[in-house]
Amino acid sequence: MMQSTISEILRDKGNWVLTIGPDATVFDAISEMESKRVGAIVVLDDSGNMKGIFTERDYLRRIVLRGRTSKTTKMSEVMTEKVFCVTPSYTVGECMATMTDKKLRHLPVVDEGNLVGIISIGDCVKKISQEAQAQVKFLTDYVTGRYPA
Secondary structure, three states: OOOOEHHHHHHHHOOOOOEEOOOOEHHHHHHHHHHHOOOEEEEEOOOOOEEEEEEHHHHHHHHHOOOOOOOOOEHHHHOEOOOOOEOOOOEHHHHHHHHHHHOOOEEEEEEOOEEEEEEEHHHHHHHHHHHHHHHHHHHHHHHHOOOOO
16 A cells, blocks of 8 residues: 555646746735645746745745735745655655655656646545555455455
């Protein structure tokens, strides 16, 4: 269990990542995040290089609690610049450990320097749950003498 790779999650979920430029306002970022119903947005420069990440938690800590204005604050001023990333070959278990250790909820997925997806803690929990259900079904079938067709 938890040996599934991130590439398997991306295969099921897709590679789409919400992105925005560093000069965009926080208001623009939050509006996009809300309309797409996601909790994080990756900040890319004009060349497509990752410059940072911004999350709902960042909004609360860096805008709301500091009394800043989202309509005038630029992403470059409040994004998290040190972005922890994983590759598609990481296992769900490795990602869960990283997220727990670093207190993160989102991990961009990078392959050979290119952004190829993003995973959330929810994606990992869902995969673990699916694996557990499959294992219970297999064991139930084994014990009762019914084998998968």
